[in-house]
Amino acid sequence: xxxxxxxxxxxxxxxxxxxxxxxxxxxxxxxxxxxxxxxxxxxxxxxxxxxxxxxxxxxxxxxxxxxxxxxxxxxxxxxxxxxxxxxxxxxxxxxxxxxxxx
Ligand SMILES: *[C@@H]1O[C@H](CO)[C@@H](O)[C@H](O)[C@H]1NC(C)=O
Numbered sequence: 001x002x003x004x005x006x007x008x009x010x011x012x013x014x015x016x017x018x019x020x021x022x023x024x025x026x027x028x029x030x031x032x033x034x035x036x037x038x039x040x041x042x043x044x045x046x047x048x049x050x051x052x053x054x055x056x057x058x059x060x061x062x063x064x065x066x067x068x069x070x071x072x073x074x075x076x077x078x079x080x081x082x083x084x085x086x087x088x089x090x091x092x093x094x095x096x097x098x099x100x101x102x
Contacts, residue, residue: 003034004034006094006095008032009033009038009074010031011030011031011043013026013028013092014026015027020052020085021051023086023087025052026089027082028082028083029081030079032074032076032077034076035077036076036100037074037076037101038074039074040067041071041074041096042068042096042097043059043093043095044064045062045066045092046064049086050084050085051086052083057070058082
């Protein structure tokens, strides 16, 4: 149904406890808090920086936005995790997605 939308894409950031070259590492979890899959999930990534490589198959920085899992569907109530290192932490806000319900 159409009730799943961008507002259901939630990201949470917590300190991993690791420090890389003096820079704190953060664990990010992105959750699709709705029953329908959502694909082509993009975050605003304008100010995002990291000294730790993030696999582009998980988060691909493309100009001012970041594409999650190559645009593949994040299933209902599924989550994706990744880590990066920067100071301060970055707030990942979902900018666009495509909802598919079957
Ligand atoms: C997930 O969705 C439910 C139902 O809409 C809502 O009550 C809950 O607060 C949401 N969880 C988070 C972490 O926002």
